Amino acid sequence: MRLKDVLIRFVYPRRCVLCSELIGIESDKYLCSDCEKATEYISGNVCEKCGMPIDYPGMCRHCRNTKRHFDEAFAVYRYEDRIREAIHRFKYRGKGGYAKFFGTEMAHFADLEEVPYVDYVVPVPISDERRRRRGYNQCELLADVYCRERRQVCINALVRIKKTKPQNELKRKERIKNVKNAFALSNDTVDLKDSSVLIIDDIFTTGSTADECAKVLKRAGAAEVYVLCLSISVK
Ligand SMILES: [Zn+2]
Ligand SMILES: [Zn+2]
Known part of the structure; x- marks a missing residue:
């Protein structure tokens, strides 16, 4: 040094x-x-669709009963204890610098679990207002570090078009409604036809945020949409 x-x-x-x-x-x-x-990291038996740790083979209860627009989701950590507190500081207490640690871990995890290499990596967007207040979009910071580590291309393909409440304040049904049609393609984004995309998110709870993003990307022509979440809340 x-x-x-x-x-x-x-x-x-x-x-x-x-x-x-x-x-x-x-x-x-x-x-x-x-x-x-x-x-x-989460390892062992997980839902083959959403990456939730489960103690039986196949898909978790939610994935069996819900149509998912994404092809497969992966999650690095359980959203609990110190990870949960650190993510809270990362999002709400100005600790954007944590992205370096978290983004690198996401890339290591992706190597281990063979998260597919894709044409484009897309962070979940936050509203302009929230970004102004927070000073950064934590998912964008994660995606930047992830892309540097894995030599992937990061694009801001999505925008948030609906005012949404923070998902953590809502119950399951409200969460789904809250983010419904909350996202759209950004005006200047590249042609996604037949492309593969990886969405980067921080917390996967019901999966409705990731799924709404995947819906927009698929409608824009993306052939494969994967999701990599820093954490997943396990119930
Ligand atoms: Zn699942
Ligand atoms: Zn420590």
């Missing part, structure tokens, strides 16, 4: 993304050793 970097680390010591514990000056890691040990 160069002296300059050591000094920067000294003045701004690196803290664990998950528990805020100080990490050694010389470390390049994002997590303390405790959190590193306690944090695992």
Whole structure:
């Protein structure tokens, strides 16, 4: 490490993304050793459609009963405990810098689980108003890091056209209604005909956000639409 970097680390010591514990000056890691040990990717048996951990083969209850527009979804972490708290800081407490850690982990996970390489990676958009207030779209930050790591092309193909409430404040049925027809193609996007696309989202709860995005992309001609979520809420 160069002296300059050591000094920067000294003045701004690196803290664990998950528990805020100080990490050694010389470390390049994002997590303390405790959190590193306690944090695992989702693996083992998952729903073959949405990536939800299940203890039986095939599809989860929701996917069996709901038509999904996306072809397959993958999720890196369970939305619980320290991951959940860190995602909350990432979204609502100005910790956009966490994207570097989370986006890199999404790319590692994608390598392990063979998430398909696609023509375009598309982040779930947020409204202009929310972006102004927050200063960034967390999914866009994740998609940027992911694309750099996996050498994929990121495009902002979608826009949010309907004012929606935050999904986490709603019940299942309301969530589906809340995001229904909330997205559209952005005006200057590329021709998606016969393309493959990967949607990047932060939290998969009912899957309705990812699904509405997939619907728009499929209607625009995309042949395959996959979803990669940083986390999935497991019930
Ligand atoms: Zn920690
Ligand atoms: Zn499922």
